[in-house]
Amino acid sequence: MRVTEPARTRPGGIGTVVTEPGAEPVIDVGRLHVHAGASHILRGIDLTIRAGETVALLGANGSGKSTLVKALVGTVTPSQGTVGLLGARLGTDRVPWERVGYVPQRVGAGGGVPSTAAEVVASGLLNGRRWWLPRGWRGRVRDALGEVGLADRADSAMQVLSGGQQQRVLIARALVRDPDVLVLDEPVAGVDRPSQEAFAATVRRLGERGVTVLVVLHELGELAGLVTRAVVLRHGVVVHDGEPPRPRTEHGAATHHHQHPHDDATRRRPALTQNPVAADPEEVAP
Numbered sequence: 001m002r003v004t005e006p007a008r009t010r011p012g013g014i015g016t017v018v019t020e021p022g023a024e025p026v027i028d029v030g031r032l033h034v035h036a037g038a039s040h041i042l043r044g045i046d047l048t049i050r051a052g053e054t055v056a057l058l059g060a061n062g063s064g065k066s067t068l069v070k071a072l073v074g075t076v077t078p079s080q081g082t083v084g085l086l087g088a089r090l091g092t093d094r095v096p097w098e099r100v101g102y103v104p105q106r107v108g109a110g111g112g113v114p115s116t117a118a119e120v121v122a123s124g125l126l127n128g129r130r131w132w133l134p135r136g137w138r139g140r141v142r143d144a145l146g147e148v149g150l151a152d153r154a155d156s157a158m159q160v161l162s163g164g165q166q167q168r169v170l171i172a173r174a175l176v177r178d179p180d181v182l183v184l185d186e187p188v189a190g191v192d193r194p195s196q197e198a199f200a201a202t203v204r205r206l207g208e209r210g211v212t213v214l215v216v217l218h219e220l221g222e223l224a225g226l227v228t229r230a231v232v233l234r235h236g237v238v239v240h241d242g243e244p245p246r247p248r249t250e251h252g253a254a255t256h257h258h259q260h261p262h263d264d265a266t267r268r269r270p271a272l273t274q275n276p277v278a279a280d281p282e283e284v285a286p
């Protein structure tokens with residue numbers, strides 16, 4: 001990984017975090033609009049994230065978080081506006097994708113494919129131009145699994161791992177590329193506590209190494225204290241960009257157990273639970 005000087009952030013008054021100028025913009029979104037049919041999903045997003053920041057993207061269900069990260073990684077096409085990644089504009093062939101790690105919103109990682117954890121992680125070393133594994137790949141896979149606390153499960157079939165462990169394997173699959181920027185869409189929704197704690201430890205180490213992290217969350221949970229900045233969306237608009245909210249209710253406390261809309265147990269329920277931290281404007285004020 002390229003050693004990058006982490007952005008130094010400091011509280012800059014109510015609702016703002018000042019990022020020291022000079023740090024390289026890693027993600028640079030300008031006046032971004034996304035439509036899907038008649039739906040106007042993102043409505044003019046401006047967002048600059050600099051090298052070394054650990055940013056939480058918060059917001060109620062349907063506020064546009066996933067659509068924004070999909071636009072960042074190029075799987076959703078904007079109707080208007082620009083996206084820059086590591087200094088290159090999306091839509092050009094200059095984007096250094098090998099420096100980008102992406103963990104999409106959780107999908108069943110086991111499926112019907114009898115892959116081991118190591119095989120899934122190794123697939124993160126392949127890309128559109130290279131369909132063979134690079135020299136030393138076994139060590140890189142082992143290190144990436146160790147990074148998420150699963151060094152001893154390399155040869156386990158995905159199907160025998162818990163949902164949280166499967167999610168950690170997918171995070172390792174993104175980390176094995178040794179990315180400079182990591183984008184994760186709800187990596188801890190519905191996962192067990194050991195996996196949440198392992199993820200927090202990973203984010204802490206990535207922050208120490210200067211990796212830029214953008215993570216979609218329903219609440220800060222274990223990441224409170226690690227996130228340097230929070231961006232809150234509502235109805236496709238940024239309504240807060242600055243200091244992370246402090247949990248005011250036990251809902252946000254690390255010891256509070258509750259279910260998320262993506263939990264297996266709640267997946268079939270018609271009504272989605274809204275996160276009070278994200279949904280209540282009072283709660284986003286620091």
Ligand SMILES: Nc1ncnc2c1ncn2[C@@H]1O[C@H](COP(=O)(O)OP(=O)(O)OP(=O)(O)O)[C@@H](O)[C@H]1O
Nearest residue numbers: 036037039041059060061062063064065066067068
């Ligand atoms: N392809 C699509 N076609 C039509 N509407 C869409 C499409 N994708 C997303 N939407 C709608 O856009 C809105 C934002 O969706 P998005 O998944 O980005 O929200 P989110 O904040 O990530 O929600 P959640 O927290 O539930 O994952 C929702 O109302 C969703 O139904």
